[in-house]
Amino acid sequence: MQIETAPFRVRYADTDAEAVAYYGSYFSWFEMGLIQLLEELGLSMPEMDARGCVAVAAETLARYRRPARYDELVFVRSRIAQAAAKRARIEHEVVRVADGQVLATGADARVLAGLPDDGQWEGASALPLPDGVLAAADERVERIEPLSRRAEGILGPLPPGARSHTAEFRVRYAETDAQGIAYYGSYYTWFEAGRGELGHAVGMPYAELERHGYVLPVAEAFCRYYTPLLPCERFHITTSVPALGKAKITFANHITSLDGQRQVADGYTIHACTRRDGRPQGLPLEVVEHYGPAV
Missing domain, CATH: 3.10.129.10 (Hotdog Thioesterase)
Structure with missing residues (x-):
């Protein structure tokens, strides 16, 4: 049907x-x-x-x-x-x-x-x-x-030296729904927030990338939900870079309760790299240096 x-x-x-x-x-x-x-x-x-x-x-x-x-x-x-x-x-x-x-x-x-x-x-x-x-x-x-058949590989153990950062957020009422829990689409906004915090942590915030004329449009996004978050509840999101190719970058996200005892959700986003006019572009050296494995 x-x-x-x-x-x-x-x-x-x-x-x-x-x-x-x-x-x-x-x-x-x-x-x-x-x-x-x-x-x-x-x-x-x-x-x-x-x-x-x-x-x-x-x-x-x-x-x-x-x-x-x-x-x-x-x-x-x-x-x-x-x-x-x-x-x-x-x-x-x-x-x-x-x-x-x-x-x-x-x-x-x-x-x-x-x-x-x-x-x-x-x-x-x-x-x-x-x-x-x-x-x-x-x-x-x-x-x-x-x-997603690639989820297990992306969300599994990270390769040595992979960049990772954990940030704390709080569920706003704007991110909840009539069921009294966080709306399932809100998790993708938090994935973006986690990417943003990771960018600042590695010294290459997204705004800096845009100033150089590059954007990282999302090509694929996935989320798996385990337990709900409630209004005003605080939580942790850990954002990592498990894979970095010539023209794409993958971010993995793991959301847990603030005390780390409860698994809330995990997921990933895969991003292409383009110029501001939409033309495909290989990942700039600055992105590879800042988001690639630490040595």
């Missing part, structure tokens, strides 16, 4: 300083497709929430092909690609109306979580997916495919 949302315009609030859609904005667009998809199946997310039955993101992924620019008309195409007993893989495309070009693809691994009567997330448990969701899936499987 596949749906298409009504076309909508890329707003100022969706864009960044490069006048293109911020990479984290795509996840809220994917959610629009998910909501419509569930409604087509007779499932209302607000009604589900009221019953203590929440469609939780276990993993999310986006791959970016072309930038969506301010004021362009786009729409989202979504489908249930795979469904297992308690987990579904939802796949998305963001399409530009003017020429039908697919600007980005994405996927969510969703779990239906049942909350106890007190509404506390510590007591949540995975519920069987409704029959309608199972029937609407393109494929019924015992276990859905991993969203």
